[in-house]
Amino acid sequence: MGRVTARRRVQHVTADDVVARPETLVVEEPLEIRVNGKPITVTMRTPGSDIELAQGFLLTEGVISSRDDVLTVRYCKGAGADNLNTYNVLDVTLAPGVAMPDVDVTRNFYTTSSCGVCGKASLDAVRLISKHGPGDDPSLVAAETLSAMPEKLRDAQKVFASTGGLHGAALFGVDGTTLAVREDIGRHNAVDKVIGWALEADRVPLTATVLLVSGRASFELTQKAVMAGIPVLAAVSAPSSLAVDLASQSGLTLVAFLRGDSMNIYTRPDRIKR
Numbered sequence: 001m002g003r004v005t006a007r008r009r010v011q012h013v014t015a016d017d018v019v020a021r022p023e024t025l026v027v028e029e030p031l032e033i034r035v036n037g038k039p040i041t042v043t044m045r046t047p048g049s050d051i052e053l054a055q056g057f058l059l060t061e062g063v064i065s066s067r068d069d070v071l072t073v074r075y076c077k078g079a080g081a082d083n084l085n086t087y088n089v090l091d092v093t094l095a096p097g098v099a100m101p102d103v104d105v106t107r108n109f110y111t112t113s114s115c116g117v118c119g120k121a122s123l124d125a126v127r128l129i130s131k132h133g134p135g136d137d138p139s140l141v142a143a144e145t146l147s148a149m150p151e152k153l154r155d156a157q158k159v160f161a162s163t164g165g166l167h168g169a170a171l172f173g174v175d176g177t178t179l180a181v182r183e184d185i186g187r188h189n190a191v192d193k194v195i196g197w198a199l200e201a202d203r204v205p206l207t208a209t210v211l212l213v214s215g216r217a218s219f220e221l222t223q224k225a226v227m228a229g230i231p232v233l234a235a236v237s238a239p240s241s242l243a244v245d246l247a248s249q250s251g252l253t254l255v256a257f258l259r260g261d262s263m264n265i266y267t268r269p270d271r272i273k274r
Contacts, residue, residue, distance in 0.1 A: 003027050004048055026166050028185050033057065034076065034091040035100060045189045046166065047087065049182055050075075052196030053189055054090050059199055060192060060224040063101045064094070065131045067199050071095045132205030132229030135251025139208040139231050141174040142273045147261050148176060149212045150236050156181040157214070168214040169194045171206065174232070179209065187215050188224070195228045205229025212236075217243045217256050226250045232271060234258050239266060 010023045026046055033041045033054045045053060051073045058064045076089040094100070153170045156178070169190035171179040182193035191213065198204050210232040211225050217235035219242035225233040226246065233247065234255040244266045247254035253268035265272055 004046055026185055029086075030088055032089045034089065035063070036094055037091060038100070040101060043186065043189060045186055046184045049193045049196070050087070050090055052182070052193045052200065053184075054092055054196065055199045056192030056194070056196030056224075058092060058101075059195060059204065060227040061101065062130075062227065064098065064199075066204060067202060069095050069098045130227045130229065130250070132227065133250060134205075134207075134226060134229050134231040137207050137229070137231035137251075139174045140271055140273050141210060141232055143263070144261070145174070145176040146210065146232075146234060146255060146258060146263065146272070149210065149234065150214075150258055152176075152178055153181060153212055153214060157183055166190075170212045171198065171230075172210045172212065174208050174210060179203075187213060187218075188220055190214075191221055191224050195224060198228065207231065210234055212258075216240070217254060219243050219246060222246045222250075222252065222254065226252055234263075 004027055005024050006027050007022050008025055009020060012019045012021055028044055029047055030042050031045050031050060031053065032039055033043070041057070054073060055064070055070060064070060071093040073090065073092050075085065075087050076091050077085060149170065149172055153168050156170065157166065157168045166183040166185055167187040167190045168181065168183050170181040171194045173179060180194045180197040182190050182197070184190040184193060191211065198206050206228050209230050211230045212234045213221055214236055216237040217233060217239035219240055222233060222243040223246060232253040232255065236258050237256065239254060239256040244254060247267040251268060253271040254266045255263050255272070256266065257264045
């Protein structure tokens, strides 16, 4: 497995001095995900939790809906110049009867660490019908419980503390219990990793949970929450207009600007106890 961090030399410049010193950087490497031997996507990610990442990605794209839909997940030979496996190619074998994803010009799965799923021909192509929609989830979460979650996420982001270069995603129970925390250079990858963890733990649909992301709430992250049946999505930064629209249509509670005891509730405020 590749390293999560790497050391590089840097010149640190101040008004009074220039000092050469080593810096710790987060590693970014490509991961090719194959399904039944067929390449489906290449995503730029931070190595680690790759199996969770692949399964979370396939669930949030509507390819699978449960762990039973996956027969095996294994690394393929992806040797570098030194003939050592790069662990950058992962093949997911679907269970018998599970359909292959339809990859065409309207459904381009090429992803990057910054934008997530890109190149889709229209919004209709990503408005997938979730088998685990959160609209009927009756769960409630206290406002003070939500307010405590960002600090819990920061405390768990060990690699971010040393590099400053990673996004974080965390799954909490509505009582504030931390279920899973993952980091990645791509915010969408971090979300796929925690959802993949839930799939492995047979916790999908993720009823009575909160997904917290360390950055903004984009349309894609909202879509992932809906696909996994998560009733509450919270972000420390701003949402997009499409994220709010999708949350409203799906019955998802969307909270943003979650900072201290302050927050904005954009949809389904009835789930937040104040």
